[in-house]
Amino acid sequence: MLTSITEILNLLKKYGKVEKIHKDTYVVEISPGKVRELCEILHWKLNGHFSVTVGSDERPVNGYFGVYHVFLLDKQKLSVIVHVKVNPVTLKIPSITPIIPGANWHEREAHDFFGIFFEEHPNLERLILPYDWPEGIHPLRKDVNVRELRYKLLKKETGLVVEKKAEEEYIVPIGPYHPALHEPEYFELYVEGEKIVDARYKGFHVHRGIEKVAEERLTINQVPFIAERICGICGYTHNVAYCQAVENAARIDVPLRAKYIRSILLEIERVHSHLLWFGVLFHLLGFDTGFMMTWLVREKIMDLAEILTGNRKNYGMNLVGGVRRDINEEKIKLSLETLDYVEYKLRKILDKMLKLKEITSRTKEIGLLSREEARKLSVVGPVARASGISTDVRRYHPYAAYSELEFKVPVYDAGDVYSRALVRYDEIFESISMLKQLLKNIPKGDLTAENVKVPEYRKGLGLTEAPRGENVHLVITGRENKVYRWRPRAPSYNNVPSTLVMLKGEKLADAPAIIASIDPCFSCTDHVVVIDVRTNVKQVLRLKEIARGK
Amino acid sequence: MSLKLFRRSLWVYHLNSGSCNGCDIEVLNIFTPYHDVERLGIKLVASPRHADVIVFTGPITRETLPKAIRAFFAVPEPKAVVAVGSCACGGGIWYDSYAVIGGIEAFYRILENYYKIRLPLTVYVPGCPPKPEAIIYGIAVLRGVLKQKQRKTYFLEKEVPALTRDFIVNLEKYMKQEGGINIGKK
Numbered sequence: 065m066l067t068s069i070t071e072i073l074n075l076l077k078k079y080g081k082v083e084k085i086h087k088d089t090y091v092v093e094i095s096p097g098k099v100r101e102l103c104e105i106l107h108w109k110l111n112g113h114f115s116v117t118v119g120s121d122e123r124p125v126n127g128y129f130g131v132y133h134v135f136l137l138d139k140q141k142l143s144v145i146v147h148v149k150v151n152p153v154t155l156k157i158p159s160i161t162p163i164i165p166g167a168n169w170h171e172r173e174a175h176d177f178f179g180i181f182f183e184e185h186p187n188l189e190r191l192i193l194p195y196d197w198p199e200g201i202h203p204l205r206k207d208v209n210v211r212e213l214r215y216k217l218l219k220k221e222t223g224l225v226v227e228k229k230a231e232e233e234y235i236v237p238i239g240p241y242h243p244a245l246h247e248p249e250y251f252e253l254y255v256e257g258e259k260i261v262d263a264r265y266k267g268f269h270v271h272r273g274i275e276k277v278a279e280e281r282l283t284i285n286q287v288p289f290i291a292e293r294i295c296g297i298c299g300y301t302h303n304v305a306y307c308q309a310v311e312n313a314a315r316i317d318v319p320l321r322a323k324y325i326r327s328i329l330l331e332i333e334r335v336h337s338h339l340l341w342f343g344v345l346f347h348l349l350g351f352d353t354g355f356m357m358t359w360l361v362r363e364k365i366m367d368l369a370e371i372l373t374g375n376r377k378n379y380g381m382n383l384v385g386g387v388r389r390d391i392n393e394e395k396i397k398l399s400l401e402t403l404d405y406v407e408y409k410l411r412k413i414l415d416k417m418l419k420l421k422e423i424t425s426r427t428k429e430i431g432l433l434s435r436e437e438a439r440k441l442s443v444v445g446p447v448a449r450a451s452g453i454s455t456d457v458r459r460y461h462p463y464a465a466y467s468e469l470e471f472k473v474p475v476y477d478a479g480d481v482y483s484r485a486l487v488r489y490d491e492i493f494e495s496i497s498m499l500k501q502l503l504k505n506i507p508k509g510d511l512t513a514e515n516v517k518v519p520e521y522r523k524g525l526g527l528t529e530a531p532r533g534e535n536v537h538l539v540i541t542g543r544e545n546k547v548y549r550w551r552p553r554a555p556s557y558n559n560v561p562s563t564l565v566m567l568k569g570e571k572l573a574d575a576p577a578i579i580a581s582i583d584p585c586f587s588c589t590d591h592v593v594v595i596d597v598r599t600n601v602k603q604v605l606r607l608k609e610i611a612r613g614k
Numbered sequence: 615m616s617l618k619l620f621r622r623s624l625w626v627y628h629l630n631s632g633s634c635n636g637c638d639i640e641v642l643n644i645f646t647p648y649h650d651v652e653r654l655g656i657k658l659v660a661s662p663r664h665a666d667v668i669v670f671t672g673p674i675t676r677e678t679l680p681k682a683i684r685a686f687f688a689v690p691e692p693k694a695v696v697a698v699g700s701c702a703c704g705g706g707i708w709y710d711s712y713a714v715i716g717g718i719e720a721f722y723r724i725l726e727n728y729y730k731i732r733l734p735l736t737v738y739v740p741g742c743p744p745k746p747e748a749i750i751y752g753i754a755v756l757r758g759v760l761k762q763k764q765r766k767t768y769f770l771e772k773e774v775p776a777l778t779r780d781f782i783v784n785l786e787k788y789m790k791q792e793g794g795i796n797i798g799k800k
Contacts, residue, residue, distance in 0.1 A: 194676040194713065203712050269677045270632045273711035281710070290707060296636020296743060340639060343646075359646035366643075377636045377743050 069140055072110070076102075076144065085523050086312040088461070089143040091132075096148050096157040103133055103160045106144060107442075112137035113455065114164045114442045116553040118538045119174030121206045123152055125521060125548075129180055131157060133167075134525065134536060138460040143525055145538075150180055159185035166442030166558060177204040192268045203276055255572055263567040265560065275550055283545045284310060284518055288382045291537075294552055296377055297340065298530045300333045302537070302552055303382045305526040308463055309539035310384045310547075313524025316516055320465070321509040322386040327465040328399075328502050329372065329379060330528065331495045335406070336365040337531035338488045338495075341583045342414065345485065348576045349426050354417050361409050368402050371395055386512030396503050403503075407496050414489055427482040431566040431578035434479055443562050445533020445555050446491070447582050449475050450483040457529040464528075468505075469498050481581040488583075521548065530555050532583050556584050620666055620694075623655030624753065627665035627689060631682045631721075632714065633672025636743035637699035641669060644746045651750060662688035667756070673701040673708045674715045682721065695736045696752055703738045 073090070076082045079102050080094035094102060106112045112135045120130040129150035136143050150157050159182035161167045171182045172191040179202040182188060190197070202208065254262040274294060278287045291306040292299040304326050311318060339362040346354030366376045372395055373379035381387050417423060433443070438451040448455050456473045458466040474490035476483035518541050526537040533555030542548030559582045566578050630638055644651045645658055659665050662685045674682055697718040700706040705717035715721065722733050739752035754760040 197676075269681075270630075270634075270672070270675060271677060271713050272632060272673065272675060272708050273713035277708065277711050293634050293636070293707065293742070296634040297639060299634070299636070356647050359643070360648060363643075363646070363648040376745060377640070 069142060072137070072140060072142065072144075075105070085145075085525070086315065088141055089145065089312070089525050091145045091147050091523065093147045093149070096150070099133070099146065099148055099158055100160055100163055102146055103135070104163050106135040106137070106146070107164050110137055111139060112142075112144070113439070113444075114160075114166050115444075115534065116536045116538070116551065116557075117160075117167055117170035117174055118549070118551040118553075119178040119180055119204070120540065120549045120551075121178055121204065124206055128152060129155065129178055131174060131180060132538060133160065134538065136457075136461065136527070136534070138455055141460055143461065143527070145523070145525065155179060156181045156183055158183050159188075161185050164442065165440045166561070169557065169561065170553075176202070178202050179205070192271050194271075203273065204279075209280070253567065253572065253575060258571050258573070260567050260570050260572060260575065263564045265564060275552075278550050279542075279547055282547070284541070284547060285383055285545075287547055287550065288384070289380060291552065292378050292380065295554065297337050298333060298532060298535075298554075299377065300329055300379055300381070301528045301530040301535050302554070303379075304330060304464065305528040305535050305537040306539065306550070306552065307382045307384050307526070308528070309524040309526030309537045309550075310518060310541065311513075311524070312526065313522040313539055313541050314384075314516070314518040316385050316513050318386055318513055319510040320507050321390075322511050323465045324502055324506045325387045325391060325511075326382070327469075328391070328499060328506075329369070329381060330464065331499045331502070332365060332369050332372070334495045334531045335492055335499075336362055336369070337583075338492050339365065339410075341488060341531075341580075342485070344580055345427075345481075345577065346417065346423075348580050349423060351417075351420075351422060354413075354423075357413050357417075358410075361406055361413065364402055364406050368399055371398060383512060384518070385516040386510070388511070390511055391506070396506070399503055400500065403496055403499055407493065410492060414492075418485065418489060424482060426574070426577065427480065427485060427581075429478070429480050429482075430570060430574050431481045431581055432479050433562055433566050435477075437565050438479070438562070441562050441565070442558055443533070444558050445530070446484055446487040447533065447559050447562060449473065449487045451479040452477040455534070457527045457534045461527050463526075465502060469501055471498050481577055484581045518545065532556055533559060556582070560584055620692075620757065623657065624667050624757070625657050625659045625665050626667045626669055626696075627659055627662045627685070628669045628671070629662075629682060629685050631670055631672050631678045631702070632675035633699065633701065637671035637702070640743045640746050641671060641698060641749060644749055649746050649750060651753070656753060662686075663690065665689050665693070667694050667696060667753075669696045669698055670702040670718055670721075671698050673705050673717055674721050675713055676715060677713075679715055679721075679724075683725070686721075686725070693734050694756055695734050696739060696749075696756060697736060698739045698744060698749055698752070700740050700742045703740050706742070 073082060076090065076092045079098050080092050083091045085091055092102070103114070107114050115134040115136050118132040118134070120132065122128055122130045129152055131148045131150055133146040134143065135146065148157055157180065159171055161171055161182070162184060168187070169191060171185055172188060174180050175182060175188055176190055176192050253260050274290060278290055282290060288303045288307055292303040294302045339358050343355045343358040343362070346352070346358065369379065370376050372391055373381050373389065381389060433447065433451050435452045438448055438453055443451070444455065452475060454473055454475045457463070458471070459473050471494050474487050474494070476486055520541060520543050522541050524539045526539065528535045535555055536553045538551045539547060540549040563579050563582055563584070567575060570578060628638070628641055643649065662668065668686065668689050695718065697703050701708060702718055704719060705714065708714040709716065718736065725731055726733065737752045737756045739748055741748055751760065755762050
């Protein structure tokens, strides 16, 4: 087995031209015929994991469409981007989904947005674009103008895309508006009595066309603010990931103090997000006391964010090259006091609650995801860590100030809802300890780098560990201070398909808790698609009423 | 304009029509112990049919439009609307995105033109996201407890493409297909 970096680079050189774009990140440009072979080696043999597929319209630059498969090799602390040029006439390249099922959505998205055909893809259907979207218009192509498109679409008579209906079983629709979800998405559960035999997901209700808006209208330093609006819960990590991608592309050195401030805010965000998740989980299990108690403590964290940044959410703290506001001694003192209080309170509350029989009996051995399935679907974050995969961007691809901190990466093997809760429980306290280290050791210095200049057509990869898992932004810088291509990939994008695996064979009453256990963040994910189902069950009826099960 | 429609408890239905979650968690936040508006009789309900007030968060995306229309008509009269967040108020930064219809104004234009309904009283709570205090303030204005301080002003040209009849006909077809009801036609 190959281990050292030089061996891997030699291997990559056999396949095509290797270019180092920044620290620990290499681009391999290969011909379409070799894609599958290399991807199989990277994902399965080298024990890396598939992270994201990015489509890109590069016809104005080099006359081709581009497809980038991003792989992260945790052991070697390496990121490898496999770049394939796609002929703009035939638009065909081999699909990697047969080898790595996790690439399913990614390729369908590239198909939606650029019209690239992935050969031998099992189900190359529309994923993200709305039901009435006309065939043959691919919004992220460079020759499509957003505003024209908008006017055209609103006036055009368009054919309906009829959704496939499963034939013979009870269907329990959950969503698009459902008390358990708080976000519009649609799950169709096929049940036999109480048991779920199959599930289908139609998401992407919240697809807002963020990439096109950023590429057409905004400048490089405006994009961080829209990046924060990708998600209202974990927005700051998107913000940081984007900034890091551009900084990497332009080789900007961020001052250490700015890195510390970024890390502090990222950890604050993680604590608040995990507490939110605990609240939602308790609420879904019918344990509202837990919900109220955790959210009461969470309010302290929100106040802390407000003191440090000026807003409870959407901090608006980042620019390419640094941060915008400083933290003074007084705020540090206040933060440390708050953290002590929060830690004390949480130990008291969560320790008790996670031992309650009512909680354990509804979460243990429910919603199982085995290690193999997790590897196949390339899940990330707490979901992967609860299935025995040790992956954490903070540890294996350190960014911001994480290389200077001491922390543990909690890993559990059971792969059920309870271990996902335990992973998050451990992470909360790890985060609090990290926050204390950061606040005590924050160095003096500048807040932003000087002379920030962004060259044209450079690629940069930005990685962060969001509360929900690894978060990848690929940026290609453009002319006139603009972004040529920006693809944010939120962790839920990789995690949502795994719910369909978890749901099979479980009881209907457990469905909300299972869906919530991955901490789905649909607004992050919503770029597009539908999942197909194969069913072989009898008995028919459609329940028009939404299942109001809590 | 104070509202005397609702003399007793307000029941609220929260409709996320394409929000980033920022406003959603702040809306949820006002029901938790720190702000706890349940003590004022304001309650979050699971079904639009139980609600008096419908809280919109986020811009209205093309995908959620038919579902939002259905949910809107499911709320019994008299009803009021609270638009929470900059996106819901006027479309926000998504105003020219291909996947977004617009804010609550664009939504109302569709309702006005094709369903000929009287628009409900609407309270706008701008902010990104608005603080929980601001949302409570908005609801207090709705109840007539507090007076409205600001008036609406337009900064943009009003010229927006008119939706064609076909668009709506398609929409209705789609809604029927999904097991929907005939909206607006009795």
